[in-house]
Amino acid sequence: FAGLAILASHVSAQSGASGSIEGRVQNNARGNYLNKARVTVEGTDLTTLTNEFGEFFIAGVPAGEARVTVFYSGLPPQTAPVAVTASQRAVHDFDLGTVATAGAPVKLGAFTVSASREMSAADMATNEQRFAPNMKTVLAADTFGDQTENNVAEFLKLMPALSVGYVEDHANSVSIRGMPAHTTILTTNGNPVASAGSGWSDNSRAAEFEHVSINDVARVEINKSLLPDMPAEGIGGTINLVMKNAFERSRPDFRYRAYVNLNSTLIEFEKTPGPGRDPTYKIKPAFDFSYINPLTKNFGFSIGATHTSKYVPMYLSTTTWNLNPNAATREENPFVASISTQDVPKQIERTSGRISADWRFAPRDVLTIGLSEAYYEEWGMNRRFDVSLGTNPVLIARDYVQGRPGAGSTTSRGGGMSIKASTTWQSELKWTHHGPVWKFEAGSSFSHASFNVRSTNFMGSVPFNIGTFAASGVGRVGPTVRFDYTGDYLPIITTVLATGESVNPRGLQHTALTSATQLDRRSVDIKKNLRGFAQRTVDFVVPVTVKVGGDIRQSQRDKRQRAPNYTFLGPDGIANSLDNAASLYGLVDPLYSTVTPPYGNPKFEWGDQYKVYDMIVARPEWWVRNVATEINSEVANSAYLDETISSGFLRLDTSVFNNRLAIATGIRYQRYEVSV
Secondary structure, three states: OOHHHHHHOOOOOOOOOEEEEEEEEEEOOOOEEOOOOEEEEOOOOOEEEOOOOOEEEEEEEEOEEEEEEEEEOOEEEEEEEEEEOOOOEEEOOEEOOOOOOOOOOOOOOOOOOOOHHHHHHHHHHHHHHHOOOOOEEEEEOOOOOOOOOOEHHHHHOOOOOEEEEEEOOEEEEEEEOOOOHHHEEEEEOOEEOOOOOOOOOOOOOOOOOOOOEHHHEEEEEEEOOOOOOOOOOOOOEEEEEEEOOHHHEOOOEEEEEEEEEOOOOOOOOOOEOOOOOOOEOOOEEEEEEEEEEOOOOOEEEEEEEEEEEEEEOOEEEEEEEEOOEOOOOOOEOOEEEEEEEEEOOEEEEEEEEEEEEEEEEEOOEEEEEEEEEEEEEEEEEEEEEEEEOOOOOOEEOOOEEEOOOOOOEEEEEEEEEEEEEEEEEEEEEEEEEEOOOEEEEEEEEEEEEEEEEEOOOOOOEEEEEEOEEOOOOEOEEOOEEEEEOOOOOOOEEEEEOOOOOEEOOOOOOOEEEOEEEOOEEEEEEEEEEEEEEEEEEEEOOOEEEEEEEEEEEEEEEEEEEEOOEEEEOOOOOOOOEHHHEHHHOOOEOOOHHHOOOOOOOOOOOOEOHHHHHHHHHHOHHHEEEOHHHHHHHHHHOOEEEEEEEEEEEEEEEEEEOOOOEEEEEEEEEEEEEEEO
16 A cells, blocks of 8 residues: 555645535435435535445635535435634534425425335435446345345346346346356455355356345445456456445334245145145245444444245146157158156245444444344255157157157156255454545455255155066066147156056056165355455546555355265165065155146155155165265265455546546456465
8 A cells, every 4th residue: 555655745735724514414304324415515626425324524615604515316405504614624414304494384295105215215226326436226225115035136136237047936146237147246345245055066156145135235236347446356247235334324223024925826824745744834924123223423233133934836847849850851740759747845944134333433433343144944845757758659640649669768756855054144344434534444254154955864866667577577678658649738648568557657556666865965165355445535637536455355165065876676685676666665655645736737646755765774785875976976076166366456536527427447456366
């Protein structure tokens, strides 16, 4: 920061016949101090913006009576005379919520029963964007009303130029301007957020939003273009969550909600089957609250918590057609080659909380400390039914297709059953100095996220395949499959064994138990951050705000995966033999098999993955664990990263043409040190 000494030598001397004006700007009707309200001295080029606490300071004001005007988007501007004494500071506060003068009649505006909260949020967004030096969108956290799950990504999906990525039913990632999600940087109060589940398959920087709650957020800042004081790796842009702050309020504020989550396709007040072994309630309670209290002018705190729970029934179906072009004429004779139907019920719970305190230990110095934690749990089961004709069907007609004998496959699979749990906590410390000449800010944060996907007391995946045991008693022959088109989404499925017997394709009576797989996926992400900057305005030809700073960020990610796999041998110790018939062991799930399936399917006999797990525990000699495959999977799916990014920047801001044109420029240096 050697440049600070150079800047100090270029300070223009103020006239002895001048003083200064300071104060705070608030909207008393809402109890908010206003950030980025523009304060100008009429008849001069003196102008400034309030800080996040609503404070402003203007130096070099000519002695005498000055007329000071405060402007904030959505509120009437206010002008007041302020007596300025040479070499002295005059203090004057503004309340933009009060416009009537003493003794004057008060004219009420039109009474409209609409959410004034949305109007106020729009005012804040307009004002922030008006004075932003780059392409920036700012939204109050309650702009679009209540978010039932408090998911920030669900909030952001309503914004233009943003694309929200979904994992099955819930919003989980965000990209800006069409760039990949891993080029979007997510921060809270400018601090990086750890995300252990992100980039599992591609080791990317993408941040997952499922563990970030909007309940603790005051504003969301979306930067679509980078400035020198922003991370260079955020090519797509940055999303900064400004957390609630006690000094932004002039009086206490307490908000709370209690509600229930339900799905209109499954409104049941009693316990019903799914997602696991025991029946559960499908209507789930939820609550959230936030409390902000500026106890004194110099100390305040905020605290908030939320818990949401929901049951999500989800159904998927895929019908694959083979175009089957004629080799000579290229005329197509399409037929249905395979069908896949999935029933994926899930139960999702989110719990989060945050507490922060703000202490003004000196007139212009504020210390902020915060601690937040979020827990996410998703418990689901993917029950899947797959039918395939096999290759080269023997007859393709307009109304049906007949597969080759023994070439088909019919599999009922309990797959993807797991409990996904993620815990993220973050601590932060920030010091801010808003002086009459200099502004300093320094901060640090530590963010830790853990991610686990596991199958406990049940098997993660168990396939049950229909077929006929060979005459030798070892090995199996697949069924013959036929699809008859009905005009509906699903055709009629006929499954015939090698013996000529037609069987229920959705039953387990003629299936074999061959294998079972568990899942153990673990990941940890740690992010450390140390940053700081110094800023002041100097007079050249025009006033120029100079900002110099830098940061050091370290990220450590360790991810590991094991998939214990077991082959079923049965009592005779031979795989795929007669005693592998699933019907010998009573493995039908008696509860979920009573559920009416989607897409007009008849009821299934689903396998019970708990019973398979109990069998492995009770009869381990009937199973063989494939350790070599397990180790190969762990090696292929595990990774470690240790990355340190250090940077420095110089940013210059000015405005010309009576503040009608803002110019921001500068340079940034960023260095990466990576160990993998």
